[in-house]
Amino acid sequence: MTTPQRLQGIFSPVLTPFNADSSPDADRFVRHCRWLLEQDVGLAVFGTNSEANSLTLGEKRRLLDALLEAGLPAARMMPGTGACALPDTIELTKRAVQAGCGGVLMLPPFYYKGVSDEGLYRAFAGVIDGVADARLRIYLYHIPPVSGVPIPLSLIERLLKAYPGTIAGVKDSSGDWNNTKAMLERFQPQGFDVFAGSENFLLANMRGGGAGCITATGNVNPSAIVQLYRTWRNGDADVQQRKLDEQRAAFAKFPMIAAMKAAIALKTGRQDWLNVRPPLVELDAGQQQALGRALDAVGFEMPNASALA
Amino acid sequence: MTTPQRLQGIFSPVLTPFNADSSPDADRFVRHCRWLLEQDVGLAVFGTNSEANSLTLGEKRRLLDALLEAGLPAARMMPGTGACALPDTIELTKRAVQAGCGGVLMLPPFYYKGVSDEGLYRAFAGVIDGVADARLRIYLYHIPPVSGVPIPLSLIERLLKAYPGTIAGVKDSSGDWNNTKAMLERFQPQGFDVFAGSENFLLANMRGGGAGCITATGNVNPSAIVQLYRTWRNGDADVQQRKLDEQRAAFAKFPMIAAMKAAIALKTGRQDWLNVRPPLVELDAGQQQALGRALDAVGFEMPNASALA
Numbered sequence: 001m002t003t004p005q006r007l008q009g010i011f012s013p014v015l016t017p018f019n020a021d022s023s024p025d026a027d028r029f030v031r032h033c034r035w036l037l038e039q040d041v042g043l044a045v046f047g048t049n050s051e052a053n054s055l056t057l058g059e060k061r062r063l064l065d066a067l068l069e070a071g072l073p074a075a076r077m078m079p080g081t082g083a084c085a086l087p088d089t090i091e092l093t094k095r096a097v098q099a100g101c102g103g104v105l106m107l108p109p110f111y112y113k114g115v116s117d118e119g120l121y122r123a124f125a126g127v128i129d130g131v132a133d134a135r136l137r138i139y140l141y142h143i144p145p146v147s148g149v150p151i152p153l154s155l156i157e158r159l160l161k162a163y164p165g166t167i168a169g170v171k172d173s174s175g176d177w178n179n180t181k182a183m184l185e186r187f188q189p190q191g192f193d194v195f196a197g198s199e200n201f202l203l204a205n206m207r208g209g210g211a212g213c214i215t216a217t218g219n220v221n222p223s224a225i226v227q228l229y230r231t232w233r234n235g236d237a238d239v240q241q242r243k244l245d246e247q248r249a250a251f252a253k254f255p256m257i258a259a260m261k262a263a264i265a266l267k268t269g270r271q272d273w274l275n276v277r278p279p280l281v282e283l284d285a286g287q288q289q290a291l292g293r294a295l296d297a298v299g300f301e302m303p304n305a306s307a308l309a
Numbered sequence: 310m311t312t313p314q315r316l317q318g319i320f321s322p323v324l325t326p327f328n329a330d331s332s333p334d335a336d337r338f339v340r341h342c343r344w345l346l347e348q349d350v351g352l353a354v355f356g357t358n359s360e361a362n363s364l365t366l367g368e369k370r371r372l373l374d375a376l377l378e379a380g381l382p383a384a385r386m387m388p389g390t391g392a393c394a395l396p397d398t399i400e401l402t403k404r405a406v407q408a409g410c411g412g413v414l415m416l417p418p419f420y421y422k423g424v425s426d427e428g429l430y431r432a433f434a435g436v437i438d439g440v441a442d443a444r445l446r447i448y449l450y451h452i453p454p455v456s457g458v459p460i461p462l463s464l465i466e467r468l469l470k471a472y473p474g475t476i477a478g479v480k481d482s483s484g485d486w487n488n489t490k491a492m493l494e495r496f497q498p499q500g501f502d503v504f505a506g507s508e509n510f511l512l513a514n515m516r517g518g519g520a521g522c523i524t525a526t527g528n529v530n531p532s533a534i535v536q537l538y539r540t541w542r543n544g545d546a547d548v549q550q551r552k553l554d555e556q557r558a559a560f561a562k563f564p565m566i567a568a569m570k571a572a573i574a575l576k577t578g579r580q581d582w583l584n585v586r587p588p589l590v591e592l593d594a595g596q597q598q599a600l601g602r603a604l605d606a607v608g609f610e611m612p613n614a615s616a617l618a
């Protein structure tokens with residue numbers, strides 16, 4: 001039994017490619033993951049941008065198995081494992097830990113809203129106790145605009161005290177820099193790694209002592225984002241940040257997940273990259289053209305996109 | 310193959326009893342369901358108040374099987390089958406239809422917020438096409454305060470047009486009478502059965518031509534609610550409604566699901582009725598006492614509660 005290294009750098013909630021019949025396409029998934037790793041982007045598979053909650057537990061297990069069977073390094077994986085039903089969360093988390101994943105990104109149970117800190121504490125504690133493995137590293141997934149269930153600072157404090165080492169960090173997708181800042185100040189010095197929820201806050205997060213970012217657009221713009229991560233102390237860091245912001249904004253004019261898939265379809269010529277599962281909808285032809293123009297306008301490129309074709 | 314009868318009357322999102330180890334207690338579940346049926350309350354098992362989204366698909370299948378094996382009538386069942394992942398929704402819905410359930414209560418996929426009508430349409434259409442069984446009767450579950458994903462009137466209109474007969478009705482848990490009223494006026498005349506989401510709107514819903522209500526407190530106050538349903542044309546209906554409102558309000562002073570379980574624990578002496586799954590939390594001793602006093606103050610009784618002990 002080995003203790004996983006602390007994760008850091010740029011991670012991407014890996015897009016899940018679907019076939020025409022809406023089944024996950026494991027082959028394209030593996031190739032996309034390999035392409036990301038080659039650009040030094042870690043694999044936060046089964047995140048919000050992966051349409052993970054639109055996948056069954058069995059589908060997620062099979063996709064994770066496909067990555068492992070393809071020889072991709074589990075140490076660079078941070079699969080999303082949080083579900084509404086704790087036994088589901090425990091099952092997928094166990095599998096990830098046994099496979100050697102560097103960590104897991106964990107949503108709170110997200111059906112009930114306005115639940116108490118005590119209830120959320122019991123949920124995370126129940127998973128930790130249920131998995132019962134010293135290798136477990138949990139990154140809390142704070143994304144109230146989507147989950148509807150925030151993870152307050154008071155809860156992090158309590159969890160860190162009860163499960164030091166196991167509670168390894170957070171992805172802060174609140175979009176509220178003051179919240180990220182508070183986490184950096186209060187918890188990062190305790191070895192709790194704060195990942196910004198998008199590259200918009202990457203430079204600020206690094207300057208605040210954070211660990212990196214986990215970002216949707218890591219799927220399509222990996223090298224430029226990694227470049228800022230590597231060189232954030234350089235004089236041109238603010239210029240790099242503005243460029244990243246501009247490129248992200250071109251995607252954000254459209255529904256984000258569908259737009260990233262459309263960008264890959266555009267750059268590879270593979271129309272099946274457009275596919276999403278309901279309740280999401282793929283970009284229509286007009287939107288695809290508008291996206292193409294918006295990406296051209298900001299000088300967006302995808303080096304070696306042919307590997308995804 | 311027989312066509313199910315249209316469901317009407319009072320239904321309860323049946324509480325799910327848990328053992329000390331947090332596993333579902335099928336024995337108590339069956340007895341609770343039988344007790345409800347004896348009081349003419351139908352079984353909307355796997356609803357919000359059932360903590361259904363805290364159960365795995367396998368747990369729901371086993372609980373449904375337990376009811377069927379106990380000989381309870383599937384025609385009086387309206388299990389909740391809507392999940393975030395469409396293949397999960399299809400699997401449980403298929404099982405319910407094959408078992409002869411009178412209908413299913415279907416949440417939209419509820420992780421992503423702000424999704425389009427088109428995306429929600431595809432989600433429901435995907436389930437209907439995936440189940441592919443003429444016996445399917447879907448009751449749409451509109452509960453935006455919890456799910457975060459409303460089912461707008463425009464979507465109901467489109468679904469009704471595309472799948473007449475299959476789209477059988479709605480549970481409106483918006484808490485917004487104007488929305489229920491609009492559904493009654495626009496869709497009930499087309500044979501789309503509108504169920505109020507709580508007994509607070511039972512009388513108004515019956516006067517508006519609705520089909521009944523599906524209500525949390527049906528779990529604990531079944532006979533009084535059924536009495537109003539049976540006699541809503543009588544002169545004392547408004548008095549009955551006020552009494553029901555008063556009794557519900559006694560529960561609503563506390564977290565509702567935990568309070569109903571605590572009431573059953575109180576009336577039966579079975580402490581394991583208190584158990585809930587995270588992220589919910591059971592009432593503490595002080596809350597249990599306060600609940601007891603609040604229930605006494607409104608003359609709340611549970612006839613034949615010993616059947617649940």
